[in-house]
Amino acid sequence: MSDLxxxxxxxxxxxxxxxxxxxxxxxxxAQAGHPTVLVDLDAQGNASTGLGIDxxxxxxxxxxxxxxSEDLEDVAIDxxxxxxxxxxxxxxxxxxxxxxxxxxxxxxLLRKKLRKTVPGTIILIDCPPALGLLTVNAMVAxxxxxxxxxxxxxxxxxxxxxxxxxxxxxxxxxxxxRVNGVLxxxxxxxxxxxxxxxxxxxxxxxxxxxxxxxxxxxxxSEAPSHAQPVLNYDPSSKGSAAYRQxxxxxxxxxxxxxxxx
Numbered sequence: 669m670s671d672l673x674x675x676x677x678x679x680x681x682x683x684x685x686x687x688x689x690x691x692x693x694x695x696x697x698a699q700a701g702h703p704t705v706l707v708d709l710d711a712q713g714n715a716s717t718g719l720g721i722d723x724x725x726x727x728x729x730x731x732x733x734x735x736x737s738e739d740l741e742d743v744a745i746d747x748x749x750x751x752x753x754x755x756x757x758x759x760x761x762x763x764x765x766x767x768x769x770x771x772x773x774x775x776x777l778l779r780k781k782l783r784k785t786v787p788g789t790i791i792l793i794d795c796p797p798a799l800g801l802l803t804v805n806a807m808v809a810x811x812x813x814x815x816x817x818x819x820x821x822x823x824x825x826x827x828x829x830x831x832x833x834x835x836x837x838x839x840x841x842x843x844x845x846r847v848n849g850v851l852x853x854x855x856x857x858x859x860x861x862x863x864x865x866x867x868x869x870x871x872x873x874x875x876x877x878x879x880x881x882x883x884x885x886x887x888x889s890e891a892p893s894h895a896q897p898v899l900n901y902d903p904s905s906k907g908s909a910a911y912r913q914x915x916x917x918x919x920x921x922x923x924x925x926x927x928x929x
Contacts, residue, residue: 671787671788672783672785672786672787672788672789673790673791673811673922673924674782674791674809674810674811675790675791675792675793675810675811675812675813675814675848675922676793676803676806676807676809676812677689677690677693677793677813677814677815677816678803678807678813678814678830679797679815679816679826679830680803680829681797681818682797683797683818684817684853684854685816685818685851685853685854685882686794686795686797686816687710687715687718687794688718688853688888688892689814689816689853689882689911690706690715690792690794691706691715691718691719691897692888692899692907692908692911693792693814693911693914693915694706694749694752694792694897695749695752695899695900695911696897696911696914696915697751697752697790697918698749698751698752699749699751699899700915700916701751702751702790702919703751703788703789703790704751704789704790704791705740705752705753705754705755705785705789705790705791706719706753706754706755706791706792706793706794707730707740707754707755707782707791707792707793707806708730708754708755708756709730709757709761709778709793709794709795709796709803709805709806710757710761710794710795710797711757711759711760711764711796712757712796713726713758713759714892715754715757716754716756716757717892717895718891718892718895718896718897719747719749719752719754719895719897720748720895721747721754721756723758725745725756726757729743729755729757729758729760729761730743730755730756730757731757731758731760731761731764733755733778733781734764734768734777734781734805735767735768735771735777738781740755740784740791741785743755748896748900749897761796761802764801765801765802768801769801774805775801775805775808775841776805776808776809776841777805778793778805778806779808779809779842781809782809783809790924793806793809799829799830799833803833804833804841807833807837807842807845808837808842808845810842810845811844811845811846812845812846812847812848813830813834813845813848814849814850814851815830815847815849815850815851816851816853817850817851817869818852818853818854819852819854819856819861819862819866819881820854820861820865821861821865823865823869824865824868824869824872827850834847849876849878849918850876850877850878851877851878851880851882851914852866852877852881852882853882854883854884855881855882855884856884857881857883866881878914878917878918879917880913880914882910882914883906883907885898885905885906885907885910887901887906887908888905888907891907897911898911899911899912
C-alpha cells in the first residue's frame, strides 16, 4: 500500500450509525495492519469518546487542524487500538462554521492539511450530521464518500440530498470525488421493513451498496459506553464479525487487498 486514502463518512441524518461505523471500520482496518487515522469532525466528539479519549487528552483538536497552523501529525494521537490514531474533537467545532466563514478558500482548509500526510495512511473523516461547511471541507479533502444508511422507512429519501452535495463538490472544488459505497446499518433481518429497504437500496444503487449489512446488535450499542470499538469490547459478537467483513470489502474497494473471488 503506497497511496494516501481519504474517505469522508457522511450522512446529514443523525442516528444512522455513522460514528459507530467510523470507529469500528477504523479499528478493523488498523487490526488488519493498515495505518489509519480517524478525524473527528463532529462537535459532539462521539468518535473521540467512543475510542476512550478523555476531555483532558484533547489538547489539540480538529479545530486546530482547520483553523491553526498544525498539520495532521501535530494533532493526531494514539488510541488503545494499535495502528489507529484519532484527531479528537471538542465543542469548539460548533463555532467553526461561523469563525471560518470569512476565511479565504475556506472549503479547502482540511484538504491542505490532510494532503500532506504520509502516503500509505487511510484517513477516515467522521462528518457531522449536516451538509454544512465542515462536511463540505471533508468532501473537498476526500477521495471518496462512504454513506452509512439505516435500514428504515424513507432511508433512501435523504440520500438524494447527500448525492446532490457530492455532485456540487465535484463540479466546484474536487472533480475526483466519488461515492465509495453505501453501507446498510442497524438492519433487522427478521423484519419485512429491513428486507424491503435492502432490496430497494440494491435495486436503486446496485453495486454501490456493500454486500455486508451491519445488523442491529446490542453489543455494538453497548461498546461506546465502554469507550471501545465493538471489535475490542466483544470480538465474537455478530456486530464485530460484520464490521470485520465490511472492512475487508472496503479495503478491496480501495485496492488495498485483491478483490474477493
